[in-house]
Amino acid sequence: MKTSHIIGIVVIAIAISMIIVAAGDASQYVSFDEAFAKAENGNNQNVHVVGKLKKDSNGKYTGMEYRPHIDPNLFKFILVDNKGNSVKVTYHSPKPNDFERAEQVVVVGKVQGNEFVASKILMKCPSKYEDGKVETIEAESKKKI
Known part of the structure; x- marks a missing residue:
């Protein structure tokens, strides 16, 4: 075989292995019921859960806990998924601006105990520049070394 053929085969093998690794790390969109079921079965992969913030009968948000003077890297809130399940979400980073x-919130993370621990929060907020369009804001946790 020519050297160029061997190099081509090696490049293709590396590309295929990168695709397999990336596909294995991809997370799924699920409800809280499915996320808890996966955790009970030992599946510890990240999942996406879509929902809205919990409101009381007056339209005010309930269940939000953020005390930056005590711990600025701890934010807790209640999220109601698209199936109506309410779950406490813990986010170990500052509360997003x-x-x-947010009209809708997507949390990416894992079930731990009886709560969902988010590593990333994606928000769909109404745009302040154009009526009727939605902008996406992403808040990622910062890795501490």
Whole structure:
């Protein structure tokens, strides 16, 4: 075989292995019921859960806990998924800006105990520049070394 053929085969093998690794790390969109079921079965992969912030009968948000003077890297809130399940979500980073303005929230993370621990929060907020369009804001946890 020519050297160029061997190099081509090696490049293709590396590309295929990268695709397999990336596909294995991809997480799924699920409800809280499915996320808890996966955790009970020992599946510890990240999942996406879509929902809205919990409101009381007056339209005010309930269940939000953020005390930056005590721990600025601890934010807890209640998220109601698309099936109506309410679960407490813990996020070990500061509360994202304009969090209360979010029309819809996507949390990425894992079930731990009886709560969902988010590593990333994605928010769909109404755009302040154009009526009727939605902008996406992403808040990622910062890795501490």
